[in-house]
Amino acid sequence: MSNDDRGIPRTTPRQSATFTQDVNSEIRRAAATGIYDIRGGGAAKRKLPTFDDLLFLGASISRYPLEGYREKCDTNVTIGGLHASNPIHLDIPITIAGMSFGALSGPAKEALGRGASAAGTSTTTGDGGMTPEERGHSSKLVYQYLPSRYGMNPDDLRKADAIEIVVGQGAKPGGGGMLLGQKISDRVANMRNLPKGIDQRSACRHPDWTGPDDLEIKILELREITGWRVPIYVKIAGARPYYDTTLAVKAGADAIVLDGMQGGTAATQDVFIEHVGQPTLAIIRPAVKALQDLGMHRKVQLILSGGIRSGADVAKAMALGADAVAIGTAALIALGDNDPKWEAEYNKLGTTAGAYDDWHEGQDPAGITTQDPELMKRFDPIEGGRRLRNYLKVMTLEAQTIARACGKNHLHNLEPEDLVALTMEAAAMAQVPLAGTDWWPGKSGSF
């Protein structure tokens, strides 16, 4: 650095570690607008402990591996056999999470159905009801039962292959939804019975039940209406996974969908996304313990979601006790969301491919999170479905590769003992040993 006019060396300009450029730009934005920042996605903009902080040990002398491409490693899973006469049989343990028609375009929902069906798995409706194109292209469709009850009706309920009562969402435990006016087209408004162009707010809790005792009766009602045929899932955010899982099972759930804070949303306050909830890695063991304490592990299925990206994530979730996973954001990226081929368009919106998260504004250059007919034309649901199928296949192959290396002939046979952690945090959350040790924080005794 140069010297000042007195000959004293200038020090290097030093940015604040507290008031970073990101923080300062948000303060300036808030001061200019008076409105909190709303965005889509999950808590992926900050560093969190993730499945990347875990490693598989693989086989050695004490355990022998299975031949990579020749020996069988099954991936199927049955969900909802506890109470339902028609449980869901999936070929792969990777499902598509609930995303609404409204947040997504009709063709995008169709593509999710096409891709999931081709891969032998289920897809899920969202806050806004069931569309014919989604039902028609989904061999197995889970119908979400949400606080808003937008589009809820008994005819669609009976068309569903499973019902998912949504209590919470990882991106916003304790929060409702919103769909801003730009995306309330005539069709969306009609399905939700709302005026066109208004900011639609979804309630944060159900209108006709509160607490676990009520939930038990609500589940009874839904079973009576659907003749006890289809499984009933309960989706909870990763807020208090031990107690919430316990209460959901007590209320009669066939399956628990557990969503960590990396789980995406179509639109919520940034402060909510980033500061409420727990990382996906931290919530799975308490939920599994709850199921084990009740004698319900593997009887009531656990579907984990929130930032699942690869076959390694799938394998790690299952090793920690999940029966299946659900993907949302990853599925959208597979369809083409945030693709660099639209970089010039992202730049026009003041962002860049990979960082685009204003899904609520309805201007998605990829034509996925929009109701704009012109933008929607950019997205081909057949090609999107093919891409999603490919991605699901790759994830499955990756998970099988790891499972075989660990000597497992079914993904469900993966176990915590196959894992070690790279960090103290991950060791504590996953309750697997810190690499190179036989210890994790909170562990009592020794091997």
Added chain:
Amino acid sequence: MQTYDLSTGSLRELNATLHAQNETTNQTAWEIMNPRGAHAIACGLDSPIEVTVRGSTGYYSAGMNQQATVNIKGSAGPGVAENMMSGKVVIDGDASQYAGATGHGGLLVIKGNASSRCGISMKGINIVVHGSIGHMSAFMAQSGNLVVCGDAGEALGDSCYEARLFVRGTVKSLGADCEEKEMRPEHLEILRTLLAEGECNARPEEFKRYGSARTLYNFNIDNAY
């Protein structure tokens, strides 16, 4: 008249039997004895039958009703006629919380009082209450008509959308973004029709109308709470 006794039969068998009735059934009149507060009685019906429940019911009786008429000759527990699509539900006694919640259509008549959150998130249902209703009624009510011949509790119509709320008595307080609206001739006509269908002899001119002030329809920081 077909009679089903819940003191000897099961809820599952009762509902399965009622669900099995189709548009052309000649078993159009059903009587349910000894409900004893059971939950989910006569939910999910979808045929033009008339079901009379001789006693009081638990949660979610006549839930998601389509086409059918359900008469409850007693009081109803929480969530009666929740998410009703069409048809008619008449309660001789009182109704607990969430009566008619999220209902899309049909007519719900409560001859006694209704508790809190009556008509919460209603989406097209018509509700006529002969007595009074509790707090937070018509919360986020989207469309349809709520007619209250008695009084309304606190925070009526909080965050409501386009539902019409008619109250003859006093309103303890209005919820966020709910205001008194002008009563125009078309509203008096709606009231006249609903009061007649709801077997209520109140006069439309005695009511006041409430609805959304529409200040929360698009976010504005000056309207934030």
